[in-house]
Amino acid sequence: MKRSMPVKTLSDTRVLITGANGFIGRHLCRALVDEGARVYALRRTNAFSSPSEWASHLDIEWIEVDLCDSDRLKSVIKDTAASHIFHLAAVTTVDRGFEIAQRMIANNLQGTINLLHALEATSYTCFIHTGSAEEYGMATAPFRETAFPQPVSAYSASKASAALFCDMYHRTLGCPIIILRPFLVYGPGQPANKLIPQAIQAALKNQPFPMTSGRQTREFTYIDDLIAGYLKAALTPEAIGHTINLGTGKNYTILEVVEQIRQLTGSRMRIEVGALPDRAGEIMLYQCDNTKARHLLDWTPETSLTQGLKKTIDWYKTVLTR
Numbered sequence: 001m002k003r004s005m006p007v008k009t010l011s012d013t014r015v016l017i018t019g020a021n022g023f024i025g026r027h028l029c030r031a032l033v034d035e036g037a038r039v040y041a042l043r044r045t046n047a048f049s050s051p052s053e054w055a056s057h058l059d060i061e062w063i064e065v066d067l068c069d070s071d072r073l074k075s076v077i078k079d080t081a082a083s084h085i086f087h088l089a090a091v092t093t094v095d096r097g098f099e100i101a102q103r104m105i106a107n108n109l110q111g112t113i114n115l116l117h118a119l120e121a122t123s124y125t126c127f128i129h130t131g132s133a134e135e136y137g138m139a140t141a142p143f144r145e146t147a148f149p150q151p152v153s154a155y156s157a158s159k160a161s162a163a164l165f166c167d168m169y170h171r172t173l174g175c176p177i178i179i180l181r182p183f184l185v186y187g188p189g190q191p192a193n194k195l196i197p198q199a200i201q202a203a204l205k206n207q208p209f210p211m212t213s214g215r216q217t218r219e220f221t222y223i224d225d226l227i228a229g230y231l232k233a234a235l236t237p238e239a240i241g242h243t244i245n246l247g248t249g250k251n252y253t254i255l256e257v258v259e260q261i262r263q264l265t266g267s268r269m270r271i272e273v274g275a276l277p278d279r280a281g282e283i284m285l286y287q288c289d290n291t292k293a294r295h296l297l298d299w300t301p302e303t304s305l306t307q308g309l310k311k312t313i314d315w316y317k318t319v320l321t322r
Contacts, residue, residue, distance in 0.1 A: 010234060011036035016080050018042045018067065018115065019088030020060075023190050024130070024182070024226065028086060031227045033058045040080040042067075042089070067111030070118065077118040083125040084234050087115060090130070093155060104158035112162040116169055124176065126240060127166075128233055131181040133247065133288065135160040138281075142289040145181070145243045152281035163243065176240045178233050183247030183288050187223030187308065188315035196220070196309070199258045200316045203267035210275035214255030216284045219248050222308035225301040232297040239296055247288035248301045257305070264309055
């Protein structure tokens with residue numbers, strides 16, 4: 001593997017994205033096209049959803065490949081000759097239990113290793129691996145990148161394992177890898193099974209909203225801010241070899257977030273606190289230290305929770321009235 005020269009702009013740059021049809025991937029695709037990059041978007045064969053109207057007007061080359069198919073993956077990597085790789089593909093359920101462990105190992109860990117091995121014979125500038133704030137688990141908040149991972153689910157354990165492999169490949173083989181750990185992301189187009197979309201839709205329909213105790217704290221990063229962090233990382237050679245938190249550093253209780261959604265929508269939604277049990281191994285205090293992102297990437301999230309919720313609510317109002 002040879003490292004290609006760093007660039008100052010992604011215009012006319014060949015970039016490859018895994019997980020391109022996911023929530024973050026869709027927004028990243030749009031941003032990269034706007035930057036003038038040549039985008040190769042990988043999606044799994046027979047994936048649940050296909051690129052639809054959101055991508056119809058974008059100049060993107062879609063490639064079907066399963067990251068578990070190492071031979072096909074090597075061929076794709078060779079043909080695209082991408083200098084920047086954004087790895088977002090993952091199975092993301094945070095369900096507890098033994099039954100999903102094999103899926104996590106095959107997709108999140110082995111898929112990442114296969115992708116890095118496929119890149120071994122190529123020349124590329126950087127590989128940006130998408131980690132997860134879930135990796136910190138039971139560590140002491142605010143979470144710093146040097147904290148030892150204490151995962152509480154098969155998902156977070158698989159992501160922590162993949163990050164360890166990425167770090168090892170950088171230290172041992174000199175692979176130009178950056179690990180980004182996004183903290184809870186939200187915004188227009190997020191899957192409807194996540195907290196904020198669920199609460200917004202219930203509020204707009206004046207429906208009851210059953211929830212847990214709501215005492216657990218979380219921090220939420222607006223999607224546009226997160227994408228800005230990805231772009232800055234791709235253009236910062238000094239970030240190679242680092243793990244970097246991308247989060248606001250400001251946390252709120254879940255109940256505070258749901259209540260704010262009710263107020264912003266002027267809804268008659270009844271919030272049913274305690275109707276659902278807290279999850280086993282629930283992380284009660286969830287907050288990041290984003291010092292490294294601010295200093296190394298010159299990245300600071302610009303969207304407050306209230307601003308981001310208003311934008312997301314406006315998007316849902318449009319979608320629900322179509």
